[in-house]
Amino acid sequence: MKKTLIALAAVAVSGAAFAQSTVTISGTFDPSYSHVKTTTAGGVKTTATTLANSQQGTSAIIFRGTEDLGGGLKVNFLYEANFDATEGGGTAGTQANNLTAGQVFLGLQGNFGNVQLGRANSHTLSAQAGRTPFGTKVGGGYGSTSGTANTRLNDSIKYTSPSFSGFTVGFTHGLKDTQTAGEGWNEVGAFYSAGPLAAGLTFVRQSNTIAQTNLYGQYDFGAAKLFAGYHTEDNKLGLANSKKKGYNLAVSAPMGAVTLMANYGKLDVDGGTAGDRKVTAVGAKYDLSKRTSAYARLVNDKINGGNKVNTTLIGLQHNF
Numbered sequence: 188m189k190k191t192l193i194a195l196a197a198v199a200v201s202g203a204a205f206a207q208s209t210v211t212i213s214g215t216f217d218p219s220y221s222h223v224k225t226t227t228a229g230g231v232k233t234t235a236t237t238l239a240n241s242q243q244g245t246s247a248i249i250f251r252g253t254e255d256l257g258g259g260l261k262v263n264f265l266y267e268a269n270f271d272a273t274e275g276g277g278t279a280g281t282q283a284n285n286l287t288a289g290q291v292f293l294g295l296q297g298n299f300g301n302v303q304l305g306r307a308n309s310h311t312l313s314a315q316a317g318r319t320p321f322g323t324k325v326g327g328g329y330g331s332t333s334g335t336a337n338t339r340l341n342d343s344i345k346y347t348s349p350s351f352s353g354f355t356v357g358f359t360h361g362l363k364d365t366q367t368a369g370e371g372w373n374e375v376g377a378f379y380s381a382g383p384l385a386a387g388l389t390f391v392r393q394s395n396t397i398a399q400t401n402l403y404g405q406y407d408f409g410a411a412k413l414f415a416g417y418h419t420e421d422n423k424l425g426l427a428n429s430k431k432k433g434y435n436l437a438v439s440a441p442m443g444a445v446t447l448m449a450n451y452g453k454l455d456v457d458g459g460t461a462g463d464r465k466v467t468a469v470g471a472k473y474d475l476s477k478r479t480s481a482y483a484r485l486v487n488d489k490i491n492g493g494n495k496v497n498t499t500l501i502g503l504q505h506n507f
Contacts, residue, residue: 207255214248217241218272219482219502226495238273242325243472243482243504246272247289260297265290265307290339300348307345310357310376311337314389314401318416320439320448325500326468326486332433332452334399334418337391340372353381363394383407397422411440414450430457435466444474463491470500478506 221239226232240246246269253263267289292305312323315334321327323336330336340361347357355378363371374391386404391397403416414437422429435452448470456462470484484500 207257208253210250210252212248212250213507215244215246215504215506216272217244217246217502217504219243219500222499224497228493239500239502240271240273241269242484242500242502243480244324244506245289246270249289258297260295263294263296265292265294267291292345298349300346303345303347304343306339306341306343307359309337309340309343309345309359309374309391310347310378310387311374311389311391311399311401312339313378314376314387314403315416315418317385317387317403317405317414318435319414319437319450319452320412320446321437321450321468321470321484325498326448326450326466326470326484328433328435328450328452328454328466331488332435332454332464332466333416334401334420334431334433334454335397335422337372337374337399340374343372350380353379355379383409395423411438413438416452429462431455433464446472446474448472461492465489480504 217240219239219242221235221237221242223235223237224232225234248268248270250266251264253261255261269289290305290307292303292307294301294303294307296302315329315336316322316327318333319327323329323338327333340359342363343359343361345357345359348355356376357378358375359372361372372391372393374389376387376389378387379385384404384406387402389401391399391401397420399418399420399422401416401418403414405415406413415435417434418432420429420431420433422431431454433452433454435450437448437450439446439448448468450466450468452466454464466486466488468484468486470482472480472482474480480503482500482502482504484498486498486500487495488498489495
């Protein structure tokens with residue numbers, strides 16, 4: 188539940204400006220019990236039992252602000268600070284738990300659409316997360332069977348059009364201010380969402396290194412929602428060129444306060460079966476309230492010629 192920071196706004200701005208401005212804070216806590224059993228290609232078995240973080244949602248505190256400039260024009264900002272709900276604080280160098288790893292942007296919105304400057308979620312992320320009811324979290328194959336993860340683009344200019352009868356388009360240009368990987372990206376996307384149907388197609392490319400196409404679709408029948416996804420990728424960042432393609436099929440079924448979920452994803456690597464990957468996942472979420480849920484997941488992740496990982500999760504998520 189978002190809280191309007193009335194006291195902060197009253198101190199920071201005048202009464203007249205306050206009438207046109209809002210600042211809100213929201214966030215998520217998501218710790219879970221995790222038991223992971225790993226079997227190597229050589230048959231060596233290891234287990235790890237820990238408290239894990241951000242397995243259904245992302246533990247974060249989010250600050251949002253909007254100012255109405257008049258004439259249908261608004262300026263908005265967002266700062267997302269990810270943190271580890273099991274240990275406190277952020278972990279430097281860890282994407283999921285880094286206080287600077289989330290979205291950070293300043294945007295301008297009007298009849299022309301929305302322009303965001305900084306580090307906004309990519310259009311490709313929307314397509315990859317839309318492939319399964321698990322989104323980008325454990326069981327969804329994010330970063331594996333759904334292709335290399337393209338979460339956010341540094342130093343980027345992102346545009347999203349207004350909706351035209353359910354259709355939106357967008358593009359992002361990530362400026363290359365250094366020679367490191369993760370910069371110099373370009374992406375385009377087209378999406379449709381109306382009634383029970385949602386779908387999207389994106390293409391993202393980093394100069395002469397990675398090119399990736401993502402396609403997803405969802406259809407809500409009421410008793411169940413079906414998900415499907417497909418992608419192709421040409422990745423030259425490794426020691427050798429690697430062309431891949433992957434697909435998945437998934438379903439979610441709400442039953443009162445309980446939602447059951449399942450996903451099957453497969454990744455094929457060109458040039459043989461080494462590196463091919465399969466992810467099979469089942470899960471359940473129980474809504475304790477509108478803002479709090481308990482969840483459980485069983486995930487099998489197997490790489491041909493590599494490790495087989497079985498994960499058991501039991502977690503609790505609270506949104507505020």
